[in-house]
Amino acid sequence: MVDARTVVLDVTGLRGMWGSPRAFGAAVQRKAIEQGIHCRVALAATRIAAVLSAYGRTDVLTVIKPGREATAIATLPLDILARVANFGLQGNAATPVEVRNRNVSRMINIFKRWGLATLGDLAALPRDALFSRFGTEGVMWQKCACGEESQPLVPTPENRLFEVALDLEWPVEGFEPLASGLRPMLESLVLQLSREGAAAAVLTVRLWLVTRVWYTRTLQLPAPICDSRMLCTLLVLDLKSHPPPAGIDRVVVTVIPAPTRITQFALFEKAIPSIEQLSTLLARLKILMGPERCGTPVLSETHHPNAFDVGPFDPTMSSAIHLEVAEQTGPIAISRRFHLPLVAQVTVDCGCPVLVSASGGIGRRSVERCAGPWRSSGHWWEQTQSVDQELSTGYWSRDEWDVELDDGSVYCIYRDRTHGEWLITGFLD
Known part of the structure; x- marks a missing residue:
């Protein structure tokens, strides 16, 4: 499911059941008509080419032979790329939709100012020249115009609610008894997440107090974590810094999942601490020093030469900024x-x-x-x-x-x- 009006199917290996791709497309078309759905069906070797053909052509059924993707979509208008930018171009999933759409419109307007009108015009440009002007983003745009796949088709799991609850026999007030109850709960959640190939991105604990009110704490994890011991440590440290005002009768832990993070280390570089380890360290430091004393120094809105504020610690952002500055300016005095x-x-x-x-x-x-x-x-x-x-x-x-x-x-x-x-x-x- 791409959006409310577009569905992408992987038909690899169905030739023995349905015969030719055209026969399979005709069967899908008949089934849709039986359900009262009027649609266009396009089959191609790549997802990009199939979706662009379904959007840009008026034919009810389109079948593109393997290797002919660029030729089949060459006459389509350039504006149609905006329809596939969400999954045809690599980008940050955390980027707001408004910002992403604005970037797409900006790129299409640039291509139009160059005199490009169709996907074939963009595909004919030298790839090296596009890379020198726009980097990898320009290459991704041209790959889309050629019908080349830039990302594999990965099914998105349904929005499941990962939640476990524990009713305590008597009210709990200390953190050690609470931690002993949280460990098996988090182990159960991590087991469910691992079966789905996911990890915890947001961790929420709700405590039903003896005063008959809910006490809620939410942890926005810096990276998806699938380690029950680490999750328990972070949760207990957060509760120690923000203790509940009364005894606890019931515990409910909820997790918002995210895809697991795969880290590729360099062969000849020293391994740096993982984001999970840094999260635990920061949580401990915030308890010892206070949250206002842990973070990254940032400039204050003042002309005082020594004034600064403390912002959230984000090593990935700071390293990216330092790398960009080094590439642009070269050696500088510090x-x-x-x-x-x-x-x-x-x-x-x-x-x-x-x-x-x-x-x-x-x-x-x-x-x-x-x-x-x-x-x-x-x-x-x-x-x-x-x-x-x-x-x-x-x-x-x-x-x-x-x-x-x-x-x-x-x-x-x-x-x-x-x-x-x-x-x-x-x-x-």
Whole structure:
């Protein structure tokens, strides 16, 4: 089932029962008419070619010989690709439908501006040129225009509800008794999921309390997990950080399934921790440190040079961003900042620093070159300045310099205009 009006069938191996593909298509057509359904039937060696033919042709029955897919659909209009973009092109299943449709319309409009009108026009373009302009997405579009299959036909399981319940003989208040009851429940759920070739994507536990109210906790797992011990650990850790307000009489665990995740490790690279292991580690850290102290630092909406917020930890997103930046810009200088600034003694001549002396392995060094000053200030309405200005996001006023010392190292220093002190915030690597 592709959508409410389109059904795709795999007819491989049915020749012995029905004979030729045309005979099978005619049988499907007759059966549909008996049920009061008026439809078009198309048979081809690939799913893309069959669906495009059914959408674009007016024939009641179309049979495309193997190897003739590109020729059979070459005269169809280019707009018809929008009908098969949801399963003909590789993409992120988590992308919203509106965004996906907008991307499809954008690509079709680009092809039209190039003067392309039919699928044959797109199929005739050099594949290398498409790849150089659009990457793998452009190649996928051309494969669709040629009727080539880009993804296998995989049946989608029905929306089953994976749920187990446990009625307790007496109210439970501690986490150890609760964990002993959750383990067999999760083992049963994992067994059901493994039979379906699925894993847990969202885990929900509902607790019926002695106060006659439901207490619900939902875990959005970063990756599908099919390990009962790991699921139990994550669930217990979450309940420890958000304990129920009363004793528990009944436990109901529900799982929203997702396809299992297959990880391919590199042969000559060190294996990194799995997402499942990172999930358990983050859950433990959030209990020890608090959820507001665990995550990835992100920029704050302020001009303060040291302010940052803590966002959700997503290693896949950060690695992708770093890879993209590296490919676009090449080698770049990195500013490494000290967690606590180093107090320095700076000698100034004609308004410029000429000598820097500080601890932390810097010693007493003369300044070969310098750039600055860059004056910045802010939060003037918070005149009460913290003693440790580097960790404060309140009022600040400073003159910043980049200095190259006689040993070739480059440091970032600034003068606190309020107290007159010099501090070293980091160095360039």
